[in-house]
Amino acid sequence: MELFVNVILLSFLLAIALAIVRMKDLFAVIMLAGIYGLLSASFFVVVDAVDVAITEAAVGAGVFTLLMLVATVMAGRYEQGARHKPLLALAVVFITGSLLIYGSLDMPAFGYGPAPDHQHVDSHYINESMSEVGVPNIVTAVLASYRGFDTLGELLVIFTAGVAVMALLSTLYDSHSNLGTGPENKWLYEQQMPIRLVVKILIPFIMLFAFYIQFHGDYGPGGGFQAGLILASAIILYAMLFGIRTAKQVISPRFYQCLSAFGILLYGGVGVVALLNGEHFLDYSVLFTDPLAGQHVGIVLVELGIGCTVFSTMILIFLNFYERKNNQLDGCQ
Amino acid sequence: MDTVISVASLLCLLLGSFLCLSGGVGILRFPDFYTRMHAVGVTDTLASAMILMGLMLQGAEANVVIKLIIILLMTLFINPTASYALAKAAMYSGLKPLLNMQKSKRG
Amino acid sequence: MLIAASVAILIVMGMAIIRAVVGPTLYDRILAVNMFGTKTVLLIALLGFVMGRPEFLDIAIVYALINFISVIAVLHFSDSIYFKHDTQDKKTVKKEE
Numbered sequence: 001m002e003l004f005v006n007v008i009l010l011s012f013l014l015a016i017a018l019a020i021v022r023m024k025d026l027f028a029v030i031m032l033a034g035i036y037g038l039l040s041a042s043f044f045v046v047v048d049a050v051d052v053a054i055t056e057a058a059v060g061a062g063v064f065t066l067l068m069l070v071a072t073v074m075a076g077r078y079e080q081g082a083r084h085k086p087l088l089a090l091a092v093v094f095i096t097g098s099l100l101i102y103g104s105l106d107m108p109a110f111g112y113g114p115a116p117d118h119q120h121v122d123s124h125y126i127n128e129s130m131s132e133v134g135v136p137n138i139v140t141a142v143l144a145s146y147r148g149f150d151t152l153g154e155l156l157v158i159f160t161a162g163v164a165v166m167a168l169l170s171t172l173y174d175s176h177s178n179l180g181t182g183p184e185n186k187w188l189y190e191q192q193m194p195i196r197l198v199v200k201i202l203i204p205f206i207m208l209f210a211f212y213i214q215f216h217g218d219y220g221p222g223g224g225f226q227a228g229l230i231l232a233s234a235i236i237l238y239a240m241l242f243g244i245r246t247a248k249q250v251i252s253p254r255f256y257q258c259l260s261a262f263g264i265l266l267y268g269g270v271g272v273v274a275l276l277n278g279e280h281f282l283d284y285s286v287l288f289t290d291p292l293a294g295q296h297v298g299i300v301l302v303e304l305g306i307g308c309t310v311f312s313t314m315i316l317i318f319l320n321f322y323e324r325k326n327n328q329l330d331g332c333q
Numbered sequence: 334m335d336t337v338i339s340v341a342s343l344l345c346l347l348l349g350s351f352l353c354l355s356g357g358v359g360i361l362r363f364p365d366f367y368t369r370m371h372a373v374g375v376t377d378t379l380a381s382a383m384i385l386m387g388l389m390l391q392g393a394e395a396n397v398v399i400k401l402i403i404i405l406l407m408t409l410f411i412n413p414t415a416s417y418a419l420a421k422a423a424m425y426s427g428l429k430p431l432l433n434m435q436k437s438k439r440g
Numbered sequence: 441m442l443i444a445a446s447v448a449i450l451i452v453m454g455m456a457i458i459r460a461v462v463g464p465t466l467y468d469r470i471l472a473v474n475m476f477g478t479k480t481v482l483l484i485a486l487l488g489f490v491m492g493r494p495e496f497l498d499i500a501i502v503y504a505l506i507n508f509i510s511v512i513a514v515l516h517f518s519d520s521i522y523f524k525h526d527t528q529d530k531k532t533v534k535k536e537e
Contacts, residue, residue: 038503041503377478
């Protein structure tokens with residue numbers, strides 16, 4: 001059954017990828033990319049990688065679609081014709097692909113226990129994480145505790161991306177754009193009464209569910225990244241339907257900027273507190289009298305930091321793109 | 334009692350699968366956007382409700398049933414709204430329904 | 441029976457993909473994506489029962505929400521695109537009058 005579903009899902013993926021390559025309308029490409037995200041997430045579910053699946057669903061089908069749509073609106077809807085013959089690139093890709101496939105012939109079968117890559121630390125994580133970290137979800141234990149430093153690096157990458165987007169595109173404090181009557185999208189919130197009603201009802205539940213994902217990450221699939229993304233999608237949905245100005249009045253961009261930095265600080269601060277208590281950086285055992293409770297407190301705090309930064313960075317990127325588009329339209333008219 | 338519940342679950346799943354398939358045939362075979370929209374919009378919600386109800390009757394634990402009910406409620410809210418918004422957006426953007434007179438030309 | 445339902449949903453997913461790839465207008469594709477999302481939710485829920493892992497339902501909820509959000513986003517932006525490229529479009533003219 002699993003093999004059957006996998007084969008079908010992967011052939012769907014192949015069909016979608018080929019269709020994406022052939023398509024010129026970038027809107028259609030984004031729609032197909034959304035299907036691609038949903039498909040690969042289903043594939044991850046079938047191979048039992050639940051945390052990856054939930055991330056792929058939130059990123060690939062949700063935030064990726066939103067950000068790509070805003071970018072496409074700025075860049076234009078149709079793909080430009082190619083200026084050069086892609087034969088050399090095709091040859092390079094073909095050779096690299098053949099080498100990769102040739103290399104994969106020597107790989108051990110999927111899930112084969114004695115394979116070399118399962119000998120290193122995997123068994124330690126699987127056997128000892130319950131007694132060392134005390135969190136039922138091993139993925140969270142690895143992500144936030146064993147590999148806490150890597151995760152800090154990833155979070156810094158996201159934060160840097162947010163800062164870069166703001167440095168390049170920011171018009172949030174441009175007084176002109178705040179006062180000007182930008183050509184906001186009227187019909188969605190004047191004529192689409194039922195959507196506004198349903199969204200008004202749904203948004204609290206989306207947020208509640210995001211918090212569930214955030215704080216249930218120790219026990220089931222989920223964690224800070226996914227929760228931040230879902231919460232950000234809820235705010236973006238609100239901004240799209242009720243106008244960006246209303247959304248900025250509800251929570252000001254300044255708050256997102258502070259929250260984005262606060263998340264990183266919280267993460268690093270937990271590490272420094274551990275350092276001051278005479279342990280390694282990001283070793284949470286000393287945060288509490290009982291080492292296991294200390295680990296748990298540390299993981300909850302770190303996940304909260306991740307959630308804050310991811311949430312506010314995503315919204316900042318979206319707001320900056322969106323404002324820039326509105327200003328462009330202002331200039332056109 | 335158990336047999337009644339399992340037969341009911343089976344019937345729900347069967348009906349749901351049938352509705353899914355008919356929606357799928359509709360989205361493939363119908364001639365223009367609005368008829369496809371009709372096929373999907375009508376079958377999608379009921380098919381989801383049937384399959385989720387069939388799963389609920391499979392005798393799961395309480396929290397699983399509650400999650401299924403949450404998914405069911407969301408489907409009931411979301412699907413008709415999305416269909417409505419889509420049809421209205423298409424109409425607003427100037428996409429005309431395929432009328433009988435144009436049929437010989439396009440279909 | 442669960443397996444039969446999963447197979448039926450996989451077939452319907454394939455049909456939705458064909459429509460998304462072929463679909464002449466943008467709205468056909470959006471419709472196909474929306475339908476595909478609903479079917480994914482059902483597939484995940486069914487697979488959770490087939491494989492005896494009921495925590496899959498969390499993921500199904502995420503899918504249902506995300507799917508709705510992306511459909512609304514596409515509708516929103518497909519309208520603004522007309523705004524940008526065809527400023528002489530009849531809609532805008534009508535609004536200015």
